[in-house]
Structure formats: C-alpha cells, structure tokens
Amino acid sequence: MNTLPPTDRQLIDFVLDEAALLDEQRWGDWLALFTEDGRYWMPLAHGQTDPRLHASLLYEDRLLLQVRIERLRGARTFSQQPASRCHHLLQTPRVMARDDAAGTYTCRTAFHYIETRQDEQTLYAGWASHELVWLGNGQGDGALRMRLKRVDLVNCDAAFGNMQLFM
Amino acid sequence: MSAMSEYRDNPAAIRALVRDTEVHKDCYIHPEVFALEMEQLFANTWIYVGHASQVPQPGDYFATTVGDQPVVMVRHTDQSIKVLYNRCAHKGVKVAPDGCGSTGKFFRCPYHAWTYRTDGKLLSIPLKKGYENTGLESCEAGKGLAAVGAVQVYRDFVFCRLNPEGMGFEEFFGPSLSTLDNMVDRSPEGRLEVAGGVMRYMHRCNWKMLVDNQTDTCHPMVAHESSAGTAVKVWENAPEGTPKPMAVELFAPFVNPYEFFENMGIRVWPNGHGHTGVSDSIHAAYSPAPGYWESMVATYGEERAKDILGDVRHNTVYFPNIMVKGPIQTLRIFRPLAADRTLVESWTFRLVGAPDLLLERTLMYNRLVNAPTSVVGHDDLEMYERAQQGLASRGSQWVNVGRLFDPAEKAQEDAQAGAVTNGTNEWQMRSQMRAWVRFMTAGMREGAEA
Numbered sequence: 077m078n079t080l081p082p083t084d085r086q087l088i089d090f091v092l093d094e095a096a097l098l099d100e101q102r103w104g105d106w107l108a109l110f111t112e113d114g115r116y117w118m119p120l121a122h123g124q125t126d127p128r129l130h131a132s133l134l135y136e137d138r139l140l141l142q143v144r145i146e147r148l149r150g151a152r153t154f155s156q157q158p159a160s161r162c163h164h165l166l167q168t169p170r171v172m173a174r175d176d177a178a179g180t181y182t183c184r185t186a187f188h189y190i191e192t193r194q195d196e197q198t199l200y201a202g203w204a205s206h207e208l209v210w211l212g213n214g215q216g217d218g219a220l221r222m223r224l225k226r227v228d229l230v231n232c233d234a235a236f237g238n239m240q241l242f243m
Numbered sequence: 244m245s246a247m248s249e250y251r252d253n254p255a256a257i258r259a260l261v262r263d264t265e266v267h268k269d270c271y272i273h274p275e276v277f278a279l280e281m282e283q284l285f286a287n288t289w290i291y292v293g294h295a296s297q298v299p300q301p302g303d304y305f306a307t308t309v310g311d312q313p314v315v316m317v318r319h320t321d322q323s324i325k326v327l328y329n330r331c332a333h334k335g336v337k338v339a340p341d342g343c344g345s346t347g348k349f350f351r352c353p354y355h356a357w358t359y360r361t362d363g364k365l366l367s368i369p370l371k372k373g374y375e376n377t378g379l380e381s382c383e384a385g386k387g388l389a390a391v392g393a394v395q396v397y398r399d400f401v402f403c404r405l406n407p408e409g410m411g412f413e414e415f416f417g418p419s420l421s422t423l424d425n426m427v428d429r430s431p432e433g434r435l436e437v438a439g440g441v442m443r444y445m446h447r448c449n450w451k452m453l454v455d456n457q458t459d460t461c462h463p464m465v466a467h468e469s470s471a472g473t474a475v476k477v478w479e480n481a482p483e484g485t486p487k488p489m490a491v492e493l494f495a496p497f498v499n500p501y502e503f504f505e506n507m508g509i510r511v512w513p514n515g516h517g518h519t520g521v522s523d524s525i526h527a528a529y530s531p532a533p534g535y536w537e538s539m540v541a542t543y544g545e546e547r548a549k550d551i552l553g554d555v556r557h558n559t560v561y562f563p564n565i566m567v568k569g570p571i572q573t574l575r576i577f578r579p580l581a582a583d584r585t586l587v588e589s590w591t592f593r594l595v596g597a598p599d600l601l602l603e604r605t606l607m608y609n610r611l612v613n614a615p616t617s618v619v620g621h622d623d624l625e626m627y628e629r630a631q632q633g634l635a636s637r638g639s640q641w642v643n644v645g646r647l648f649d650p651a652e653k654a655q656e657d658a659q660a661g662a663v664t665n666g667t668n669e670w671q672m673r674s675q676m677r678a679w680v681r682f683m684t685a686g687m688r689e690g691a692e693a
Contacts, residue, residue: 118616120440120442121440128599128603128606129438129439129599129602129603129606130439130440130606131439131440131441131442131591131606131609131610131614132606132610133610133614133615133616134610134614134616135610137488139477139478139481139488139490139491140490140611142477143470143473143474143477143494143618144618146473146476146477147469147470147473147618150468150469150473152468152469153469153622154466154469154622154625154626155621155622155624155625233440233443234443235443235444235445235586235615236443236444236445236615237444237445237446237447237615237624238615238620238621238624238625239615239616240621
C-alpha cells in the first residue's frame with residue numbers, strides 16, 4: 077500500500093505507462109486505469125469547454141469504451157480486418173496541478189501519434205491532459221486512476237478519415 | 244473517340260448507364276462522369292447551401308461549395324439572402340474565406356481591394372481611372388460577383404440552383420418538403436438554429452454510395468453487428484436496475500431484425516427524393532425529455548403536437564446530396580470532391596425553445612454514428628472504400644439495385660403524394676438514378692455525339 081502521495085516522477089510514469097498500454101494493445105489493462113466515472117474526451121473545437129452541447133470527436137464513459145474494446149476483438153469487425161496498430165511518441169509530461177489533500181493531479185503531455193493500417197500511416201499531433209486521482213489515504217489501493225483523459229489535436233476541426241484506436 | 248470524351252455531349256451514353264435494376268460502375272468510378280455531374284447534375288438541381296441562422300445580421304456570410312463551385316451565402320442589407328460565386332471578378336481570388344464571418348457593408352478582395360456590395364454589384368476599384376476606355380463595363384469583370392441562377396429560402400433552409408433556367412423549387416421538391424416542415428415544427432417556437440459545430444468526415448469513395456446507403460435498410464444488422472450488436476451485449480451484462488444509458492438507446496435499434504426494417508416502410512417521391520421510416524423507425528422509442536411535451540402542447544395543442552412528434556421518419560434523402568433526420572435534428576451533406584473522394588458534413592440543429600437534453604441527444608447521436616471516430620462510421624466507410632476498389636473489377640460492369648423491383652413503379656413514383664412500399668425495397672435507389680439521368684442530360688444537346 078502506497079501511503080505517501082505520488083511524486084512528480086510517479087505521475088509522469090503513469091502517463092508514459094498509459095501510452096505504452098495502448099501501443100501494446102492491452103485494452104483491458106488500459107480501461108482499468110479509469111475511475112468508475114472516468115471519461116475519455118476528444119474535443120472537436122480548439123479550446124472547447126463544453127462536451128455536452130458542442131460536438132466532440134469522442135466523449136465516452138466506461139461503458140462506451142468497453143464497447144469499443146470488445147468491438148476491436150470481434151469476428152465481424154470489418155474495419156479491423158486487417159487490424160490497425162498505433163504508436164505514441166510523448167514529450168516529458170508536465171505536472172500542471174497537484175492537490176495532495178484532495179488527491180487530484182493534472183498532467184499535460186505533448187504527443188505525436190501514429191495510427192497505421194495496411195499501407196496507410198497517419199500522423200496526428202496534439203496534447204493529452206490527464207486528470208488523475210490518487211486512491212490513497214485509506215480510500216483505495218494507493219494507485220493512480222484517470223478521471224479524465226482529454227486529447228486535444230492541434231487540427232481538431234480538420235476533416236479526418238477513420239480514427240480507430242485510442243490516442 | 245478518346246476515353247475522356249465517352250460521355251460528354253452524349254446523352255445516349257449517359258442514359259445507357261442506368262437500367263431498370265442495374266447501375267453501371269462508371270457512375271461511381273469514371274472521372275468524366277464525375278466532371279459531368281458537377282457541370283450538369285449539380286447545376287440543374289436545387290442544392291442545399293446553408294441555414295439562415297448562420298447569417299443572422301446583414302453582412303454575415305457563410306462561404307462553402309455547391310458541387311465543385313465555391314459560393315458565399317450572405318445576408319444583404321435588405322435582409323434577403325444572396326448566394327454569389329465566391330470569386331473576385333478581377334483575378335479570381337475567393338473574396339470570403341471558408342466558413343462563417345461578417346463582412347460588414349461590402350466584400351473587399353484581400354488581393355487588390357476591389358469591393359462589392361453584398362448583392363455582388365461592383366462598388367469600387369482603387370485607381371479606377373486606369374480602367375477608363377478599357378471596356379471594363381462591358382466585360383465580365385465589370386459585372387461584379389456573379390450570382391447563382393436562383394435562390395430559395397424554405398423555412399430558413401437555403402437552397403440554390405446554379406443554372407438560371409430549370410425546374411422550379413416547388414416542383415423539384417414537392418411533398419418531400421414535409422420532412423423539413425416536421426423538423427422545424429418540432430421546435431415549440433417553430434424555429435431551428437445551427438448548433439454544436441459541424442462534424443466532418445473524409446471518405447475515399449463516390450458520393451452516391453453514401454446517398455444510396457441512407458435508405459439501405461438491409462445493411463445495418465450486417466455491417467453494424469460489431470458496433471451496435473456489441474453495445475447491446477455489453478449492456479446486457481450491466482447490473483440489474485441500471486438505468487438504460489442514452490448511448491444504448493441510440494445504438495440498439497441498428498441491430499433490429501429485418502422484419503423491423505421491412506415494416507417501417509419507404510416513401511418514394513418524384514425527382515429522386517424519398518425517406519425510410521414511414522410508420523416506425525429507429526428514432527421512434529427515445530425517452531421523453533422533461534418539459535418538452537408540455538411546451539409543444541402549449542404551442543400546437545395536444546392533437547397537432549402528437550402528430551408532429553409521432554412522425555418519426557428515419558432518413559430523408561433530398562436528391563442529389565443531402566439527408567435529413569427530423570426526429571434527431573441532423574442534416575448531412577455528401578460533398579463530392581472527386582469520383583473517389585467525398586467529404587461528409589453532419590450539421591446539427593437546436594430546436595429553439597426545447598430542452599437542452601434534445602440537443603445533447605442529437606450531438607451524442609452525431610458523435611456515435613457520424614464521426615470519424617464512430618464505430619458505426621468505421622464499418623460503413625470500410626464498405627464504401629472496399630466497394631470503390633471492388634468496382635474497378637472488369638469481372639462485372641453493373642451494380643444491382645433490383646430488390647423488390649416492379650415495372651409499374653416508374654409511373655407511380657411520379658405521383659405527387661409519393662408511393663409507400665416495403666422498407667427493404669431498393670426502389671428509392673432506382674428512383675434516385677432515374678432522376679440522375681434526367682438532370683444529367685437536361686442540358687445536353689441530343690445527337691451531338693454523331
């Protein structure tokens with residue numbers, strides 16, 4: 077049990093490990109990093125503040141993320157025959173906010189992300205914001221979880237083709 | 244005859260591409276057919292430009308495209324809406340940048356500062372003296388920004404016909420306008436506003452594959468098994484008593500059985516318009532939004548409110564290239580970019596005076612179904628792109644659209660009230676292609692190929 081609040085290094089490692097799980101396609105382990113009320117959000121507009129009354133590329137709770145993951149494994153998931161692969165290249169995450177008393181932390185990480193399928197390779201660039209919760213102080217197992225992963229693409233409002241995996 | 248002049252000025256060759264139950268692959272893959280669609284089909288028909296709520300004040304503009312033509316829709320000083328070619332009369336520069344903005348009292352070209360009133364008339368040219376005795380007044384440049392052939396605003400939806408001559412708006416759309424009526428009437432104030440941003444999705448396929456798909460009711464249970472089917476399965480494992488999430492309510496009907504789609508019916512109108520969901524649809528069973536029914540009754544009375552909300556049309560195709568979903572307040576534009584390239588724009592509307600929850604549902608539907616991240620969209624696009632590649636095959640020349648064909652239908656589809664049929668009939672696709680031939684050849688000279 078981890079009884080001390082996470083260090084900056086531990087927050088940074090969380091973000092790096094999270095991206096590694098996606099690159100290794102360990103979807104179930106990745107989903108387990110979210111809190112029960114966790115969300116994955118990809119805004120459609122630059123500087124978007126409202127996920128509800130403005131369109132987003134993604135705004136998914138665990139149920140929808142679960143559907144996505146199950147679908148990737150499905151026998152009749154035609155857009156994944158053959159399957160896609162992805163690659164994250166992260167800048168060192170910056171710890172933007174820390175509240176040890178509340179156990180909440182925010183990291184922001186510039187990234188380049190590549191999604192590839194057959195002969196096509198597409199490069200996306202943006203920033204990932206992680207709102208993390210520390211389940212210490214007797215509230216949990218002392219681990220970090222994501223309450224929100226927000227992915228802001230530098231060209232969030234461009235017309236894209238299929239984006240099938242997770243940035 | 245060179246390969247690139249197979250169809251130009253050859254109406255007989257165009258007609259030969261469409262049989263009773265078959266469509267030739269060239270309609271989807273041939274660059275010359277695509278070029279003629281831009282010159283003929285998209286000039287002879289009424290094309291959706293934008294919505295009046297995008298240009299509320301004089302000087303407000305929305306720069307977009309009609310077919311392959313850059314246009315700008317602008318609110319003029321007299322409050323009327325003009326649609327002009329977005330091309331400076333001088334060197335051809337687009338005077339308005341793409342998207343929405345305000346230009347004030349006039350457009351000013353950013354290259355040489357020629358200015359134009361918002362009805363297109365040339366207002367001023369710097370150092371105008373230099374054009375004295377050059378014949379400017381009698382050449383094209385002196386006429387200002389050219390206007391499109393005709394503009395019609397119907398309940399705030401702005402349409403234009405590029406050709407000055409051709410079928411009138413009322414005759415072209417006829418009774419199909421009832422779908423737009425229904426969407427607008429769903430607002431307790433009888434008014435819509437574009438809201439929530441536009442979802443844009445690039446497709447490497449022909450634009451007509453998307454139009455065909457809108458009334459293709461034999462694909463959801465097959466192509467969308469992996470998304471909607473999985474959503475239903477994941478939901479079945481949720482702990483008992485969990486309230487049904489909005490997302491599951493939106494996804495689940497995609498995997499309804501064939502009988503559901505057969506029974507919901509299709510209505511076919513003249514000129515290539517038609518809709519699925521005559522008596523039922525995948526949008527019929529959404530949970531009510533608190534307070535909405537009461538405000539509808541206050542506006543319309545109980546009986547009329549019931550009629551409006553009971554009309555749950557699924558997809559209405561307005562030929563050639565938009566689809567409207569009244570019950571979910573969405574309008575999708577299939578923008579042709581090339582024979583094998585289409586930009587899909589999905590626009591969403593707020594029902595003015597209705598609870599925010601309805602816009603939230605509209606936006607969730609758009610995100611789950613029409614986004615480049617959509618698990619429904621992924622499989623649709625995979626099918627279109629495989630079809631675009633497959634149609635290159637010389638093993639067969641024809642796409643089949645013969646399901647439930649009846650030779651008598653050609654006479655019936657011209658009936659003004661429209662004809663209602665089995666929801667899995669491919670009649671609507673056949674009707675679209677018959678309209679396609681008509682408006683492709685309307686401006687072509689007969690016998691020019693000889």
